[in-house]
Amino acid sequence: MSLKSKMMIPRLATIKRKSVQFDQSGGPTHNLALYLKAKTPEIVNLSHNVNPTSKRRREHQVVQSLCSKMAGIVEEIEDEHLKHLFDNKDVINVYNLDVVNLSAGAPGPDLLKRCIPLFMQATVHRMEKEQEHAYLFQYGITSGLWEYREQLSQFLTKRYSEQVNRADLVLTCGAAHGLVLIIDTFLPRNAVIFVEDVTYMIALEAFRQFPSMKVVPVPQTSEGVDTEALNIIASEEKSKGSWELTENKLFWAIFYTIPIFHNPTGLTMSQNCCESLVRVARKLDLAVVRDDVYNLLYYGDSDSPPRRLFSYDRGTEGFRGGHVISNGTFSKIMAPGVRVGWLEVAPRLALVLRNSYELFLRSGILKSGGAVNQYMSGVITSILELGLEDKHLDFLVHTCKERMQAVCDTLDQFLPSYCSFTRPEGGYFVWLRLPESVDANRLAKWCQDKYKVAAIPGSRFSVKQGFKNYLRLAIAFHQVEILTEATKNLCLGIQDYVGNKCK
Ligand SMILES: Cc1ncc(COP(=O)(O)O)c(C=O)c1O
Known part of the structure; x- marks a missing residue:
């Protein structure tokens, strides 16, 4: 009330x-x-x-x-004594194995426990540096500690195998914060937000916090967004409206995407798709905001993860580039609780930042707040400087790869032939397609009650509550044995449900 x-x-x-x-x-x-x-x-x-x-x-x-x-x-109105995010009565408690919850897109406790010695070591390292001025406990620089951005640029350059410039980085409290910051800073009140047909469900919730903006879904193919459809739909929207653009409010629209190891589909945008997406963005002057949160969790054989969309937007002859913003986070490659991330802002925007005393300086939140999460960014700086994140990430990739394999191998063995999925090359999610006639909301309830396994129905990821015959499974929380048994039970549940309920 x-x-x-x-x-x-x-x-x-x-x-x-x-x-x-x-x-x-x-x-x-x-x-x-x-x-x-x-x-x-x-x-x-x-x-x-x-x-x-x-x-x-x-x-x-x-x-x-x-x-x-x-x-x-x-x-x-109750003020429940919740111990963690998944401890709510609407959500199945992911720590309680009576029902194995395959919904949580978060690292499991065994992975998070490994952060404890890392943070102890890094905290001591950082506190020694603070003896003279204790700057870390002071209000911080708006775009984030210089050392944080320097260490981060070196780490990302190495792990992406692509150049990442310190000057293009801005500290955030994680990707969810980065997304809201972009909308708040760059978009006018009546902007349009284009999204893929299915997308990260909490981004959809975040967009609802901006009710004067219009959210428009665009079809996807197995290669990523259907760029021809985006071109047609966005051109039509652009011709219908008018926007007051200023030196801050640079874009009339954004296209929000998760191009690598997509949430929920697990798919990766093809090179062709990346190229034509940048062409459409430049033609219609809209920004592509990409959540680069799973990129580094790559399980394939090549030396580096898929090339980032960001790099397709480098300045070319006759065009300065600057329509792609990369939104990154330590949530999936270390721990969600640290609430530290970064925006990598494309060259054209970086230029605007420099020319106008930093666009983000004008963000009241960042400026008055003295950066965000200043203290924790200092500890993370030490983690990067001491090479601890590199080792930790290697371990995460190894473990999550095993978990992804366990789920996919079990699906290969037990999933009824009328269902399908594509084995992802990285990230957290497997997207199951069920027969058209199956309502995954009901199926999920059935499996939860009878087979003690839970997953999120597809409609939660869709603006128009479509994709009712899909389920998303998440692989990072549970260990291999639990995942294998739960996935098998899910397959048996699907078979039982379709046999009994869909006749
Ligand atoms: C696509 C995507 N973006 C953003 C987030 C949230 O990231 P953060 O914890 O950094 O806010 C998630 C977490 O599930 C996600 O899947």
């Missing part, structure tokens, strides 16, 4: 636990009722009883009833 609605009630009535005392001077009680009707769907029916011409006593009864219901609602 909003503060406003809480504050309105006492003018007419004082709410105590389960009882309401009215201010007998009365007032336009039906207005309150109508207000409550708009604010709280639960009391719509009651508020239908409100008739402005009815007798005052009757009005009071109705409002009393409404208010005690409201009081009930207030009383019902």
